[in-house]
Amino acid sequence: MVCDTVSKHLVLSSVGPYECRYRGMGYVEAYKAATGEPVCGNFGGSSIGIGEDGAHGHLFPFKIVSVQTAVARYEDILRVI
Numbered sequence: 001m002v003c004d005t006v007s008k009h010l011v012l013s014s015v016g017p018y019e020c021r022y023r024g025m026g027y028v029e030a031y032k033a034a035t036g037e038p039v040c041g042n043f044g045g046s047s048i049g050i051g052e053d054g055a056h057g058h059l060f061p062f063k064i065v066s067v068q069t070a071v072a073r074y075e076d077i078l079r080v081i
Helices: 067-072 074-080
Strands: 022-026 041-045
Touching (some): 067 074
16 A cells, blocks of 8 residues: 655654664753743653654755655665664
């Protein structure tokens, strides 16, 4: 079956021999319960959002709007990763 719908939320966990992992420190989805004030802390993950609305979509010099786009641009994605 071919899916030709556009998705702004595509997640990638690995490409070729590489697994996607990231770590950092900053104000990412952590808030004080009493005040709602953002809290700085450590964060990390094992998959990256590569779609238009993904947190890592900006790393690519092209838009990835579907699974078909990701497959077609496999070599380009591999170069970036």
